[in-house]
Amino acid sequence: MVTGMTTATEVHPTAAHTVAEAIQTRRSIRKFVQEPMNQDDLHEILRLASLAPSAWNAQTWRFAVVQSQDVKAKLQEAAYGQAQIGNAPAVIVVYSDMEDTLNTVDEIAHPGMGEQGLEYIRNTFNNVFGGQDVAQRGQWGLSQANIAFGFLMLAARSLGYDTVPMLGFNPQAVRDLLGLPEHVQFAGLLPVGKRAEDGFPHHRHSVERITKFY
Numbered sequence: 617m618v619t620g621m622t623t624a625t626e627v628h629p630t631a632a633h634t635v636a637e638a639i640q641t642r643r644s645i646r647k648f649v650q651e652p653m654n655q656d657d658l659h660e661i662l663r664l665a666s667l668a669p670s671a672w673n674a675q676t677w678r679f680a681v682v683q684s685q686d687v688k689a690k691l692q693e694a695a696y697g698q699a700q701i702g703n704a705p706a707v708i709v710v711y712s713d714m715e716d717t718l719n720t721v722d723e724i725a726h727p728g729m730g731e732q733g734l735e736y737i738r739n740t741f742n743n744v745f746g747g748q749d750v751a752q753r754g755q756w757g758l759s760q761a762n763i764a765f766g767f768l769m770l771a772a773r774s775l776g777y778d779t780v781p782m783l784g785f786n787p788q789a790v791r792d793l794l795g796l797p798e799h800v801q802f803a804g805l806l807p808v809g810k811r812a813e814d815g816f817p818h819h820r821h822s823v824e825r826i827t828k829f830y
């Protein structure tokens with residue numbers, strides 16, 4: 617036993633889960649049941665993930681859903697051949713588009729805040745990001761998209777689906793394949809489907825190993 621690590625109890629539920637159950641039962645799955653994704657479930661997973669919080673409600677995340685065999689095969693190539701891409705019924709590409717966010721700030725101001733709120737959001741975004749270059753503010757946008765990436769995995773698990781988060785791919789090849797602008801940054805690829813393997817039980821630091829209490 618490695619000191620400071622914990623191994624979670626094994627559970628294999630298949631139905632809907634609470635957040636705690638989704639966290640407990642999520643594990644990276646790289647082999648999926650070979651059946652098309654239920655489109656209503658897919659939409660619900662995306663909807664739940666879109667409820668993630670972000671600074672100033674910026675919602676910089678964008679999703680590209682790949683289900684076509686042909687595009688999946690090309691995506692797999694861009695991910696250095698990692699087979700879980702082609703094996704999954706759907707792959708959600710999660711990226712941030714900070715330039716789109718900045719060009720459409722009016723959409724994110726909460727209507728309850730009225731005209732004053734809209735003005736505040738416009739000014740804030742202009743003051744904070746106007747002086748930054750595209751790469752710098754893109755990095756900020758990515759930090760927000762990463763939150764939605766986490767939500768997406770748990771949303772999928774809560775509906776009985778499994779995923780594997782992936783950063784092992786060539787970002788430029790994925791931009792080219794999906795026709796995405798140069799400035800977008802990737803939170804990751806997320807193959808989704810029903811598990812056809814058990815995956816590995818959690819192997820994690822203990823709370824004591826990673827936490828200081830003051």
Ligand SMILES: Cc1cc2nc3c(=O)[nH]c(=O)nc-3n(C[C@H](O)[C@H](O)[C@H](O)COP(=O)(O)O)c2cc1C
Pocket residue numbers: 642643644645698780781782783784785804815816818819
């Ligand atoms: C940001 C990120 C990138 C990852 N990239 C890959 C990847 O490219 N290929 C892969 O097979 N697994 C990838 N993983 C999965 C990790 O190996 C896995 O999450 C980790 O070992 C913990 O295992 P678990 O997810 O089963 O709990 C990635 C995970 C994260 C969070």
